[in-house]
Amino acid sequence: MADKPQYPPLPFYMRRYGLVRKERRMVGNIAGGRSPRYGTEPDAQLGALEAYAAQAHGYLGIGGDQLPRLAGLLRPAVLESWLRSIRSGVDPMDVLGGRGLRGADLQRYRETHPIAALMPLIDKLLVQDTARTGLIVVVADQFGRVLSVHGNAEQEAAVAEIGLRAGNDLSERRIGTNAVGMVVRTGRAAWVHGPEHFLHRMHLITGAAAPVHDPDGRLVGVLMIAGGVRVAKPEILALVKAAATAAEMDLLLMAMRSGERTAGESDTARPHPAGRLGLDVLGLGQPQLSVADDRVPLSQRHAEILLLLAEHPEGLGADHLALLLDDTDLGNGTIRAAMSRLRAVVGATVVGSRPYRLRVPIATDVEALRAALDSGDVDSALRLYAGPVLPRSTAPGVIDIRDELRVRLRTAVLSSGDSEVLRRWTAGPEGRDDAAAWAAYRATIDRNSPMYAQIEAKIRVLDLRLGADATQMQRFGA
Known part of the structure; x- marks a missing residue:
């Protein structure tokens, strides 16, 4: 002892x-x-x-x-x-x-x-x-x-x-x-x-x-x-x-x-008259709902609610939804008002109540990105990743989805060993200062290539900026 x-x-x-x-x-x-x-x-x-x-x-x-x-x-x-x-x-x-x-x-x-x-x-x-x-x-x-x-x-x-x-x-x-x-x-x-x-x-x-x-x-x-x-x-x-x-x-x-729930139950997702809906929440652009050939702009709050409901097909009670939207504990009255305004935008048949749930299938770009990652198609996942999930959102539930996707994508990119995938990641805003990604990219390049020297210089810049070995600090999540 x-x-x-x-x-x-x-x-x-x-x-x-x-x-x-x-x-x-x-x-x-x-x-x-x-x-x-x-x-x-x-x-x-x-x-x-x-x-x-x-x-x-x-x-x-x-x-x-x-x-x-x-x-x-x-x-x-x-x-x-x-x-x-x-x-x-x-x-x-x-x-x-x-x-x-x-x-x-x-x-x-x-x-x-x-x-x-x-x-x-x-x-x-x-x-x-x-x-x-x-x-x-x-x-x-x-x-x-x-x-x-x-x-x-x-x-x-x-x-x-x-x-x-x-x-x-x-x-x-x-x-x-x-x-x-x-x-x-x-x-x-x-x-x-x-x-x-x-x-x-x-x-x-x-x-x-x-x-x-x-x-x-x-x-x-x-x-x-x-x-x-x-x-x-x-x-x-x-x-x-x-x-x-x-x-x-x-x-x-x-x-x-x-x-499986029977088709006759009231909470089963039903086809929308205009067909399957789509929700785009990745990147800096305004979130949008696709209805047939039309694209409906959504407010931040409405996009948050639709994404969270799409992520929880079993439905969410008002208390649970409030916790996912704001860690200051929104009141049920605030949630009801938000849902009323959302129905006015997307239609009364899209969202059900008690619990709140989607009654119409909605395909999200988050779902598509996950599918690409699940199948190991890093190239497609990187193309689908237009940017973080609702980057201006501070909703706890959205932050969790955003962090999960970014970590999964970055891990897949670093593990790919594909120089083109690593080049595209390090050229983007999230990979530009990712020292571990630059190191992985360097490992795929011939030492005699001019590109090798450029990557080496970038890594040295990151080392100086962090005041420590950049690759080591990135490995620890800094």
Whole structure:
């Protein structure tokens, strides 16, 4: 077992606000009444991990030219999350506010969410046994919104003090690096220990989280076990992943039992008199709806709503749609007014109610781009990508779609090994300063070619601009 590490000097803002004393008072409750122990983390000593993460917070407090030093102190996945948190403007000293979905609004949202049907299984597999061990089970939706927290009363109160409370938003853009936020962002299981959390108020917990996907592969929720350093053990992450897999199988069985909806049901998508509709939302141009040979300009809000409904053919309740459109929690009256105005533009038969859903098939350029990526046709995907999804939109649901497509496309481009594909990507606005793409492009060019020298010069410019090795920083998501 490793000795307790000697931490670097604490950043001035930790000393100033007295966080150390407060966190030490809370650790007993959060860790189930036990003092932290070191040396239990798989593949590395927890003490060293904590010391490095604490030092990274010191550099974060200084900022500026010290930020490149983070790369040597944090695990790669955690570093990528920190850099995203920095770009999102998250304050590591953020204090807990009262914002969140509460009361009847939370209850309605929770009851209509797909995870509701899985709660008996989650209770049996995770909650009943885990809560008795002094740990906490957190169930969140696909956006990082906490649906429920399970543990004994003392533990629930302790974690509520740091923000693990039903209705709160744990997404990276709201609170920075944490296990739930990383799962939402990446779609992969993750664990975050102590000072690896971006917010100081979360430094005394460890979280292990796993995604739950529906039969179509879409993220529907996140399961997390949280508590003290015991959560850093590999068997805890294995347990939560196994529970998530069981939940996915349950969703698949439910889908198989329900089968296809009959053609006579009122919520079945019906043909439009003018034929199939099309929605264009990629790029800087004004979003448009195609109806036969006509193109109808759409406002930003109307395009957001149509895209979100196209992405959720099962329909969206008013509360759910409000969360996807605005993280300040729009009222149901605002949603009803927006839907009324949308029907006036696209026709009364296009959108149904209770829940809101498309009653007419709409083909989107987002759907076409995904199909090209799914088939491995990177060349076609790059042609279809006119630019980011609704680039001026700040709707959380749209941001998630935008980020997903850009990451998928960039990954496909970098993996293609095709010089023409890489040339087109690096010539565009999103690839112009993508050092990793330039490096991949260089690898496809003959060293004796004049183009090789031009690419080499571009990479050197990027190195100088970042003040570090550009290719290495791009690999970490900077």
